[in-house]
Amino acid sequence: xxxxxxxxxxxxxxxxxxxxxxxxxxxxxxxxxxxxxxxxxxxxxxxxxxxxxxxxxxxxxxxxxxxxxxxxxxxxxxxxxxxxxxxxxxxxxxxxxxxxxxxxxxxxxxxxxxxxxxxxxxxxxxxxxxxxxxxx
Amino acid sequence: xxxxxxxxxxxxxxxxxxxxxxxxxxxxxxxxxxxxxxxxxxxxxxxxxxxxxxxxxxxxxxxxxxxxxxxxxxxxxxxxxxxxxxxxxxxxxxxxxxxxxxxxxxxxxxxxxxxxxxxxxxxxxxxxxxxxxxxx
DNA sequence: TTGCGTGCAAAGGTTTTGCATGGCA
DNA sequence: TGCCATGCAAAACCTTTGCACGCAA
Numbered sequence: 001x002x003x004x005x006x007x008x009x010x011x012x013x014x015x016x017x018x019x020x021x022x023x024x025x026x027x028x029x030x031x032x033x034x035x036x037x038x039x040x041x042x043x044x045x046x047x048x049x050x051x052x053x054x055x056x057x058x059x060x061x062x063x064x065x066x067x068x069x070x071x072x073x074x075x076x077x078x079x080x081x082x083x084x085x086x087x088x089x090x091x092x093x094x095x096x097x098x099x100x101x102x103x104x105x106x107x108x109x110x111x112x113x114x115x116x117x118x119x120x121x122x123x124x125x126x127x128x129x130x131x132x133x134x135x136x
Numbered sequence: 137x138x139x140x141x142x143x144x145x146x147x148x149x150x151x152x153x154x155x156x157x158x159x160x161x162x163x164x165x166x167x168x169x170x171x172x173x174x175x176x177x178x179x180x181x182x183x184x185x186x187x188x189x190x191x192x193x194x195x196x197x198x199x200x201x202x203x204x205x206x207x208x209x210x211x212x213x214x215x216x217x218x219x220x221x222x223x224x225x226x227x228x229x230x231x232x233x234x235x236x237x238x239x240x241x242x243x244x245x246x247x248x249x250x251x252x253x254x255x256x257x258x259x260x261x262x263x264x265x266x267x268x269x270x271x272x
Numbered sequence: 273t274t275g276c277g278t279g280c281a282a283a284g285g286t287t288t289t290g291c292a293t294g295g296c297a
Numbered sequence: 298t299g300c301c302a303t304g305c306a307a308a309a310c311c312t313t314t315g316c317a318c319g320c321a322a
Contacts, residue, residue, distance in 0.1 A: 007296045007301060044304045065201035071286060087252045096250055106242050114232055115266025116223050126258040130251025143276060143321050180279045207311060
């Protein structure tokens, strides 16, 4: 994505910090709001939603919808995730980063046959991870 | 799954008919509401939501969440869609059904390397379709 | 007649928007 | 100083709930 000008504010730092500290969890906008209200810097829900949108567009976090919570959830994925795909376990929520070579042949096949260019940032492959397959 | 007593009402017939006639589309509760309002039998949104819940519980339709539409979508379950993947255009929303062979090699690779079993019903491959790539 | 189904209106919850103010660079 | 970011309140949505009435069986 292009370099949009962005300022570093206390709110943004606090929000991103919270998300980074909870890499392994799905976080709702409300979780962030509740957490910040108990801490040093507060941020309004408006700010939280707007900043989360930015982070999603930049590919730094991912957004999903949780039926269970009836709200959107966000999760940190890191800055170098623009080149590969992600697997997400339906059961434990764990995210696995896929080697990019695995998908390159398929990307090409799909472009050739359907003219469809897959967006690897937005696309998430859902399923069941190794651990959860065993304990089932 | 058990045999709950159910009445056959005009509203329910109309709702189910609409869903069946749009097997290949994602339908929101609102789509049904709008459609019915233009036609023979009307149904309130309350009725629609309640009946959709029933159909989901009975396994007749499937419910998932559409980020695009920011609302739940429902789809009649046809056997054919349980075996392959779907491409969804970020721009026009068109859904393309993928030939299952294209993905089978990848599924195997991912199981071998990560032990991850992809769920082809829940997974949707997002991107840009041929038409929208051209007009861009 | 019985009791499930319906519709209305209102509530509940999440997310977005408009606008004036605040604050980083 | 120039803009972007923020916060408030209200709006816009989607979905659920309570309650009285309607209607299939």
